[in-house]
Amino acid sequence: MTGATREHWDDVYRTKAADSVSWYQPTPGPSLRALDELHLPATTSLIDVGGGASNLVDRLVERGWSDLTVLDIAAPALEVAKARLQNDAGRVAWVVADVTAWQPDRHYDVWHDRAVFHFLTEPEQRLAYRRAREIGTAPGSFVIIATFAPDGPERCSGLPVQRYDAAALAAEFSPAFTLQRDWREDHATPAGGRQSFQWCVFRRR
Numbered sequence: 001m002t003g004a005t006r007e008h009w010d011d012v013y014r015t016k017a018a019d020s021v022s023w024y025q026p027t028p029g030p031s032l033r034a035l036d037e038l039h040l041p042a043t044t045s046l047i048d049v050g051g052g053a054s055n056l057v058d059r060l061v062e063r064g065w066s067d068l069t070v071l072d073i074a075a076p077a078l079e080v081a082k083a084r085l086q087n088d089a090g091r092v093a094w095v096v097a098d099v100t101a102w103q104p105d106r107h108y109d110v111w112h113d114r115a116v117f118h119f120l121t122e123p124e125q126r127l128a129y130r131r132a133r134e135i136g137t138a139p140g141s142f143v144i145i146a147t148f149a150p151d152g153p154e155r156c157s158g159l160p161v162q163r164y165d166a167a168a169l170a171a172e173f174s175p176a177f178t179l180q181r182d183w184r185e186d187h188a189t190p191a192g193g194r195q196s197f198q199w200c201v202f203r204r205r
Contacts, residue, residue, distance in 0.1 A: 006098065009074035012157055018053035018080045022156060022189045023115050028056040030185050031114060034144045034201055037181070040110070042066060047108045047136065049099050050116030052077030053084075061088050071095040071102070100128035104136030111136060111143045115197075118147035118161040126172065134176055141204045143177060145169065149184055149196040169200045177202035
C-alpha cells in the first residue's frame, strides 16, 4: 500500500491482524481468474505492487510460478507473508519501497496492483507511479489493476481515495497501455461490509 507515510502503513499492520483489514481476501479470486485468462506459463515474471500480506503470492508459489516479486511500503506486511510461506519465502523477491519513489531495475511480464493506485490522489503521485510502471514493464507486458469503483468507498484506512471506472483508468494508462478487459467486483470485507471495485487488464503497446 502507499498514499501515506511508511509510518502509517507500518502502524496498520502492527495494530491489526492481516486478515481483519478491509481489503483482505481469503482467496484472491479476481486476480487468479485474470491470470488464468491470460494463459501465462509459470515462468512468467510478476510483481505484486502493494502486495503486502496478500496471499496471492502463496497461490502462485503453489502453482509453480518461479519469478515472483512482492513490493510494499510496509515491512511488517511483508513479514506476515514471509512467515506464512515459511521455507517458500526464499522463492520470492521482497521489496520494501513506496512505489512512487521506486525505480525498478528490471522488466516484469505482469504488473499486478490491487488497491494501491486509488490511494494516489495527487497528480504528481500518479505521475511517479506511471514512471515506475513504465520502467518496470516492456511492450507486451500486462497490467492487472483494481481500484475502488465510482460507487465504492470514498476513504480507506483513514485516507481519501480516488475512484475510477474503466474509462477513467484507461485515460490514466494511455497511450502506453491498451485496455484488454474490465469488470466490476463486489468485495466482501472481513467486517461484513461491501466494497465496489473496478478491475482492468491492460497490455503495453
